[in-house]
Structure formats: structure tokens, C-alpha cells
Amino acid sequence: MAITRRTTLGWLTAGAASAPLLSACATAPVVPSGSDSAFGQIAAQWLDESLRLSPVAATGLGDHRFDHLVDDVSTAGRAAQVNLARSVLTRLDALPSEGLSRADQVDAALLRQNLRAQIWSDAELQSWAWDPLTYAATAGGALYSLQAREFAPLPDRLRSATARMRALPALLAESRRQLQPARVPEIHATTAVGQNRGLHSLVDGFTAEANALQGAEREALLSAAAQLKAAVDEHQRWLETELVPNARGNWRIGARLYDQKLAYALNSDLTRQEIVRRGERALADTRAQMYVLATRILAGRPGAPETPANPNADQQQHAIEAALELAYAEKPGRNAIVSTAEAMLEQTTAFVREKDLVTVPNDPIRIGLVPEFQRGVALAYCDAPGPLDRGQATYYKIAPLPEDWTDAQVDSFLREYNLRSMQELTIHEAMPGHYLQLAHSNRYPSVIRAVLGSGTFTEGWACYAQDVMAEAGYLGGEDLYQLVHLKWVLRMIANAMLDPAVHAGDMTRDQAIDLMVRGTFQQEREAAGKWTRAQLSSAQLPTYFVGWEEHWEARRAAERAWGSGFNLKRYHDGLLSFGSPPVRYARALLLDEAIPA
Template structure:
């Protein structure tokens, strides 16, 4: 997953990587009125006021005691603000901009259109309770785990967010009508996980943060009690009111699906061609998987070979420790093989995924924003099975963390995937590039890293390592196809699950989680799509440079640009190029 701290919001949080160095710049540094830089400042100031969580992610702490107003009236105001900013941007783009501003302007144009599409057409805020249920715990978790200010100061901000939490849940009850059952089911999981967070995790931290300040702790306790009551009420509402009428459709339809890809990923490939590309890549990876399995054991079927690999996994209680052991191996490989320059010695902290974030993902990376000046903590989350699950389901879940495959997961999440890419965030050349997020870039890079690392020698040619990498590739290939089928061809979650099992050799429990994810994350094809775009870009750069091409130099240049759509990265790395991204 991406630096996607909140898996259920994949595709909805459009910009979440950083922020302006200050929302109140000194007059001497202020850009000229009416300039492109002014619009950029105003766009992000409005974004952070609209969603304070994004400001905190970014390293901007002016909004740390606030939560988003998710009332219908405020969604309407947000759309109006975006339309006004879009008009101003359109006027500026017809004038004289530098090349860097032109690229940033195109990125902002797509960001605005993507958010308007979400608010006005897809409208998940009217059908997905998780958007509301995840916001409070997510916002407070950000204040707890990063030491950007003294604990008591952060606790005061936590109290502000606690007081703002009940209105968020009230907005959910007012806005969400008849959601898809899949969304309501996830809502129950997130709501119950949040109750545990506010009952147990947060009070323990708050007691430590308050120290001897009994008045501050009492203020926290009163505010937190109201939030617990609100979440317990939300659980009852979900069970008794929402679930019985959860008969909505999750499919957004072919038209919205393609508009979403165009706005978020700058993709202009027709749907039939897009599907054909994904199916062809799935077939290639399946053939490679079968051939690799034969090298390991020609007497067994590919599924049987994979099963022997998957059975070698840590116990749930050892998952964090086993993941920690993968960090140094993958990092050392990058240095020894001169794959990409490492800009920092800091390692991520390995931890279990917080309970309120467990909506189907297995691993994720949460890094500090580009403008965070004090807190350097990055969190590599891994998700253990739930304690109440039956033994069979727990075992199926843990097979995803087989010991060979865990290195591939760490390549994706940490070195040289998400963690390394975002270690470069402070070096991104413009404000927009510090702030912009595109799935085909961030997820495409991390998925590209898996295959590239094995091709460059990770595992020393061990076919088991190659099989583990192909297993991850098949998972992403299936996401590509299933996402399209769920949203444009009427597929059910059960059909999606069966596709993952039969075509991707995926465990049934994982297959269900993956298919269900596709209902709320329609365009999760961006993993494979982005990987293919990066390979094409690499090939085109190599062709242009000839004998002067250097893989490390290519990777260094790529990760220094920010998570822009690959179409814009091509303009930067291949000046004057007008070729397709695929």
C-alpha cells in the first residue's frame, strides 16, 4: 500500500504528502497578488482548513486542534471553493508560466477536477460511513505518535479534536443513507476498532502526556468520554439502522471510472484497451509463475509449490519482529548494488497496524510530511490476524507473510519503495510536488521496485524469491482486472474473490479482502499500471541516453520529482517527449 495511512480512503484523499512551510508567510516572502504562487498558497490553505488531518500529515500544525466539518452544507461550500479556484487556475494557465509552473498547474488542474468528481458525482461521502468513522482516531493518532511538540501541548490539541469528533459522527448519520453492504460492514469494523482506541490506547497515552497536570487530564477524560459515547452510539446505529438498509450499489460505472482515472492519473486510454493491457500482463506473469514453480519442484503443481512457500510464516505474535529483520537486508542490497541513493540513515519504526485502520490491508507505510521539521518518526505497519478469528482464517491471513515474501513486502513498503521515495520529500523541487499524490507514481514505483530488485539480483537467483515476487505481481494484476470488472461490468465481490483465487493463486481470506477493497477503491489498478508506465519510461530514457544510461541515476532522478502522474514525470525526464505513457 501507499503511504496510505487510512486504507479505506484510498483514492479519496487526493493530496496528502506535505504542506506549505507556513500558512501565514512573512510579508517579505509573499508571492505577488494574482500570481500562480499565490493561487498555490491559497489552494493549500483552503485544503487544510477543509481537512485539518491533511495539514497535520503535512507537518503543518496550525490546525492540530480541529477536525473536518463533513456536513452536507460544508461539502457544498468546498465544491464552490474548488470551482472558483479552478477558474482562476484556468486563467493563469492561459498566461505566461514557467515550465515548472506549467507542470504544477496541470497537476493542480487534475487535483481539483478529481476532488470535484468525488464530491459531485461519485459521492462516497453520501454512501461510505468509513469516511467519517476513521477521521477522529486517525487525526488523534497523528498527534500521539509524532513528537513535533511537547506531549502536554499535543494533548491540548487532542482535546480540541475530541470535542470536534461527535459532530463528525452526527454528519455521518445525516449524510449516509443506503450504502453498499460492503461499506456498512467495514464501517462496523472501523467503529468497533475506534471504540477500543478511545477506551484503551488513547487514555494510556494521555495519562503519560498530562504528567502531573490533573486539570489537563480531567479535561481530556471528559472530552474522551463524550467521544466513546458517540462511537458506541455509532456502532448501534450501524447495526440497527444502517446495515438493514445497506442495499446500495458500489459500482461507480464506466463513465465515472474513466473520469476518475483521467483526473487522478492523467490516463487517456480507452476502457477496452486498458482492460486488454491488464489481462495481457496477467497472462505473462502467470506463465512466468508456472515456469518458476517448475524450477522449484517439477513434481508439484504451481499452487502446491506456493503452498509450501506460504506455510513458512511467523506466528502472529512474532510478525513485528520478523518484519524488522527484513529492513537491513533490503537496505544493504540497494547500497551494494548501487540501485538508488539513500538520502538518510533513519529507519522506519515497525508496528502493528492500529485497530481502527484495519480494513483489509496487510502492510502500509506512514511517513512524516515534507514540511515536518521536528518529528521524523515513520511507521511501517503490518496487520496481524484478529484474535477472535478462527484458526483457519488466522492461518490463511499469516500465509501472506511467508518468510520469503516478507522481503518483497519490505521492498515495496520501505527499501526502495514508499519509505525511500518519501525520504526525498523535502527535496522535491516545488511546493505542489511536495504536496501532490498520484497512485500510479507512488504505488507504481513501489510495485516496480519489487520486480526491479529481483531482476537486479535480490535473492541471488533463488527461484523462491522470484516466485514470491511473482505472487505479489499476480495479486496486483488481479486487482487491475477485478477493479474494472466490479465497477464497469457488474461483478460481485464473490466473483472478484474467485478471480483472485483462480487466476492469482491467492488465499481465499486474502482474496475476499482484496475483492472487497475493490468496491471502495475502484482504481486500484494503479499498482500494475504505474509499474508498466515506469518500465516504459525507463526504456525510453535508456534509448535516448544510449551508452550513457545509468540505472541508479535514472532512479535518483525519478524519486526526486515527487509523486506526480507519470505523464508529467516524462515531461521532466524526457524534455520535448510527447510519446504515450504505455
């Protein structure tokens, strides 16, 4: 499954939200709706100071005032961010909510949740001490955000890159001081080894463009590049000879931290126990639906397993597996995944327009390979621009197959991402999934709502969008496509069951692989990759399932409220018009319900 990666000021991930609405050349952010209110001033001042303290995030979010700077990852730098959070939270808690507009009530709730989470994360989770990937993301993002989009003339971006390349050796050195090898999990250390190497390709991308500068500026860029590459090599040696051999940390964060992190990540009352219970029910229901499809698909086929009306567990398993084999036989070529996705994007876009399911944006979108410094966590992701970088492209990125994979591993991967499964991936990441939803979100005029967008809303929407396409009869509504679609539903359910079981429990690799391979029909390469991802992240995998359920609950509420006035385009455009808050807030705004406390 995919991760939506966007630079954000949120505490939880290095990229799962929208971007702030700032003036491209402003010295201060534009205040949100209700600008005369005390909340508007608090929000604007928090955002301005936060962006100053997080220059790499600022670039990705669309504010280019700090493109020449990098983050201060030292103890003092973290303290400045936490002190800001405490100060703003004190002011926010003293603010009466009665006079706020409904929109400001939502934004105030999002800001309060984020500030509390940031303070908790620094003091309790302490990923700064044990997760080298946070530093890798900052270092890589500092360069990639200047390279990926043409938000300014190339010479200007090269000058910013020169300044950042000069600063990054100190950031890498500081990360070595902050990290405590005995607390670093081995899987995080080894993944950082691979990602750090990817910084070389980012630097080479700038040196290849050096002739866009002249004289002393060109020489300064080349000098900064050489110094950074030397620093990257030094950091690589430390990772390989010091960090990896001494990495002794437990990648399981434990029940106490997990429950706290999950509550912040979801902004929901759901506990992990309830999520697992819901997942178990959904898994059984979805497998039953898949069996019905399998019986139709296999009917009359020579050698097909028996499909009784009331199958036992083995009969259900064998029938679904046999039907899925027909989909696995139709695979993209090893080097044709990107071109396959491009063709499918045209197809899905045409279908959404034909069925008039939702307003389709005209924002540009490009499909390409995941940069080397971001590989090793997820197969694909959607990288959408901030709203101030309007006209810039959204990127639907897909990771290339590793060169060292055996033929059997390649075949396992391509069976999982067969032609119908690639349709599901493209729907999820692009149309009408993340690309479409984030393009709508970028148009909502709220600073806080954009910066602190909900991962549960965005991931839940992409999963719900897959349902909408299947429901509308995509690919003629054929049974085999519907079967593959339900397999993706099972993958989403498995995410929600796997994450708490490994981080708040003691699920082993064998148990996790069994859940994914036998329980939800995933191929070995997909299951192995998800096991790695489950170790490297926490509290993100359940966002798909929880958000999916919340989106369906919101739609059913709208159907009840609007009656004969309900139609999908009205509902979808309405819900997406509020940005990317948690679904319960968007639902309340759309249906004029009470704003959740």
C-alpha cells in the first residue's frame, strides 16, 4: 500500500498533509478565516515561527523565504520548537471557543491536537534519539524539495541548493551526536544505510545543472557539492561501522507509547482493541464476498476446486486462490510499471469524468520512480505540491524493482501488482485518490487546515475512492477486477490488524506473514515489504482502514440527511471542499452537525 508523502509541520510523519496558504513573497503568513479573531492571530504567529524553525518543511509547504536554510536538529533546536508549542498551547487553551466560527473551531481543535502531540513526541516517543530515518528525511528533503519542482528559476534554486549543501554536513554531524546506537533498532540503521547513499544522486542532480550559474557562483556550488559528498561518505562510514554494529534498540514501541501515538495519529475515539475487532469482522465479511465472486469466476473451468454453497475454511481459501491466479497471469513487464501506470491514469481519469463522480482538477500530474533516498519503506506514494506552488506537478512515484532480486522474487512482485492490481494502485495514488483529493484540499483557504491535514482523511479517501470506482462499474464491473479490488480491501484491513499486533503485542514475522499471505492473499514480496514497513513505522498503517470506515459512515449520513437530493458528485465535491481535516470534522461541516469536541 502507499504512503502520501508531503512535507508538513505535523509531528507524526515527514509528509502526510497539505501545505499552508502563504504569499509567495510574504514576510508573514496570511491569517485564516476569522482573521479578526484572537485565534486568527495565534494561528498566524504560530505558523510563521514554525516555518522559521523548520525551513525544509517550509520549502515543501510552499513558503520559499527559507530555501537557503536547513533545520536545527540539535537539542537547542528541538527545545525551541517545544517551547513554541507550549507557549501557543497556553494561549490557545485560554481562548474561549464560544465566539469562534465553525471553521475556526475545527482549526483550533487541529492546532491544539498537534501541539499536544509535538510536546508528547519530543518528551516520550523521542524518535530523535533512535530513528536515523528522521534525519535522512530532513537531509534528503532539503535538496529534493529544491529539485523536484520549478517554483523558481533554476539559478535561484541552485543558489539555495548551494547554501543548503554547505549546511548539511553540520546537520549530518549533529545527527550522529543525537542518535544513541543502543536505542536504534537494527532495521532502522540498515535502512538508513541505503537511504544515505541516495544523497549522492541528489547532489549530482545539482552539479549537472551547474552551468546555469556563472563564475564564482558556479564554483561555490561545485565546492559545496564536493564538501557535502565527502560528508555523506563520512556519515556512511559511521552508519556502517558504528551505528549498524551497535544498533540494539527494540523496534516495537510498546503498548503504552503505541496507544498514545495512535490516539494522536487518528484523532479518533477508537482504541486499538476496537480497531482490531472491527478488522476481524471486516476480514471475514470481505472474504465471504470474495468467495461468491470466485464461484462465478471458476464456474465451468476445468480443474477448478469445488465451490460448495457453505464452504469450510480450506474450501474458501482454495477457491479464492484459484480465481486470483487468473489475475496473476496478466502482469506488467518488469520495466513497464511506470508506462503501465501512465496508461491506466488516462483510463481512470476518463472514467471518472464519464461517470461524473467528482470534479476532476486540471493540475498537472507526472509518474516516475521513487528517488533513491526515499526507498526501502513503501512501494508508491503521491507527492502533491503546496497550494502556493500552484501550477506545479503532483508526482505519483513508484519504486523500481531492486536489481538484486531473483527471478522468483520479481515474479512474486509482478503477480501481486498484476494489471488489475496496478489499476487499484493508480486509483489509490492518483485518480480519484490522493492526487484528486489533495488538489481539492489545496484550494481550501485555511492555513491550519492545510498544514495539519489528517492522514486518516487522505488515506481513507484513497481507499474509499477505490470502492467508488468498483461500485460505478469500472472495467465493465467484471468479476475478476472486483475480486482483485476486494483483495486490496483485505490488504487495508490487514494493515490495521498488523500494526497494533506488532507494536503493542508480540506478533512474530511468521505470524505476520501468515496473516498477509494466507489471511489476505498477498504475495511473498508484498508481505515481506509490509513486514519491513511495519517495523519502520507505527500508528500509520491503521489510518487506511479507520479513514475508510469513517468515509463510508459520512457518506451514509449524507444519504440519510439529503434523501432524494443525494448524488455522488454533490457529496464528493462538498466533502472535499473542506480541505483534509479528520473525517468527523468534514462530516460535521458538510451536514451542519455539532463540531466534535
